[in-house]
Amino acid sequence: MTLQIGSVLEGTVVNITNFGAFVELSGKTGLVHISEISDTYVKDIRQHLKEKDKVKVKVIGIDNDGKISLSIRQANPQKKTNKPVEIDWDYERKKVTALSFEERLAKFLKDSEEKFQDIKKNQESKRSGGYARR
Structure with a gap:
């Protein structure tokens, strides 16, 4: 053969x-x-x-x-559906725009404050971490 x-x-x-x-x-x-x-x-x-x-x-x-x-992969093809997957590309944008301006501003300020506190803690831990400044 x-x-x-x-x-x-x-x-x-x-x-x-x-x-x-x-x-x-x-x-x-x-x-x-x-x-x-x-x-x-x-x-x-x-x-x-x-x-x-x-x-x-x-x-x-x-x-x-x-x-x-x-x-082996091509000899045993998986059953595939011909139905395309629908993706809502505007989902995140819709979620954000559903909030009012005041709500978005409050969310931004809260996130910014959390990030600022994390940076501040990180800098303080580096200073007190046993490293001597010269």
């Missing part, structure tokens, strides 16, 4: 490295890069795969040297 780009086959994991897993397909071995293991971030491949696991892979590339690039 000849391997073709785009074909989905079942193979066996024969070796696992830090950067990917080698999968044997009908006598030939290809590499599933760590980025092609799952749709989520993969820190340790060994949490997703073990040697001798049977996996479904998609052939995503074959270079001139005969190296085969495989993908």
Whole structure:
């Protein structure tokens, strides 16, 4: 059987490295890069795969040297909804403009006072922290 780009086959994991897993397909071995293991971030491949696991892979590339690039992620597509997510971009602006001028001014003064107190405490702790001035 000849391997073709785009074909989905079942193979066996024969070796696992830090950067990917080698999968044997009908006598030939290809590499599933760590980025092609799952749709989520993969820190340790060994949490997703073990040697001798049977996996479904998609052939995503074959270079001139005969190296085969495989993908588990693309062989098992997740069901995606076609419904777009609606985002209310003006939500924060609406929330702020719902307050009157006096309420916004009071909120600003309160936030400013809190920040000023934090800065003052930080400077005092540096002065009394055992550092001698010369």
